[in-house]
Each structure stands twice: as C-alpha cells, then as structure tokens.
Amino acid sequence: MNKVRLGIVSVAAAVALVAGTALATMELQKEFGTTYPGAPKAKCSTCHTKAMPKKGEGDVNAYGKDLAATKKDGKYSFAKIEKLDSDKDGVSNIDEIKKGTNPGDPASK
Numbered sequence: 001m002n003k004v005r006l007g008i009v010s011v012a013a014a015v016a017l018v019a020g021t022a023l024a025t026m027e028l029q030k031e032f033g034t035t036y037p038g039a040p041k042a043k044c045s046t047c048h049t050k051a052m053p054k055k056g057e058g059d060v061n062a063y064g065k066d067l068a069a070t071k072k073d074g075k076y077s078f079a080k081i082e083k084l085d086s087d088k089d090g091v092s093n094i095d096e097i098k099k100g101t102n103p104g105d106p107a108s109k
C-alpha cells in the first residue's frame with residue numbers, strides 16, 4: 001500500500017470512528033428521553049465532561065462511565081444504574097435525573 005492510499009484509509013477509519021461515536025451519543029440522548037419522558041432532557045454533559053464535546057473530547061464523567069459499564073450486545077441500560085450515586089454527591093442517579101441535576105457532576109445535586 002502506498003503512502004497516499006494508507007493516508008486515505010486512515011482518515012476514512014478515523015471519520016467512521018468519530019461519526020460512529022457521535023451517532024451513539026445522539027441515540028443515547030434520544031433513548032434517555034424515551035426512558036425518562038417526564039424528566040428534563042439529557043445534555044451532552046449528562047454523560048460527558050465537556051458541555052459541548054468536540055472531536056476528541058468525548059471523555060465521559062462518572063455517570064457516563066457507569067452507563068458505559070452496562071453495555072451489553074451494543075445496548076446500554078439506564079435502569080441498571082438508577083440506584084447508583086455515580087458522582088458520589090449523596091443523591092441517587094434517578095433522583096438527579098427526575099430533578100434535572102447532573103448525575104455525573106458532584107457540584108450539581
């Protein structure tokens with residue numbers, strides 16, 4: 001494989017990876033809304049450390065990590081981590097979700 005072709009393949013793989021990740025995030029955001037119809041909508045910062053994560057800034061917070069740990073066969077389970085207190089601020093994830101505070105940010109409870 002020559003250098004140009006290798007470069008194109010690498011860029012295509014990187015784009016697919018980023019697009020796949022962004023898509024997963026948006027689907028999860030939608031799924032959050034279907035799981036908790038009465039709760040305030042999920043924001044990027046519900047699971048991520050940045051309010052508006054850009055390419056390469058997809059780090060997740062404590063709630064995002066707990067959610068990621070539930071992944072099985074490509075599916076995540078919000079229900080499995082409802083009783084946890086991911087950010088250790090004394091308020092359970094489900095109570096934070098209902099109130100609209102951030103279950104992944106101890107400064108928000």
Ligand SMILES: [Ca+2]
Nearest residue numbers: 085087089091
């Ligand atoms: Ca909490």
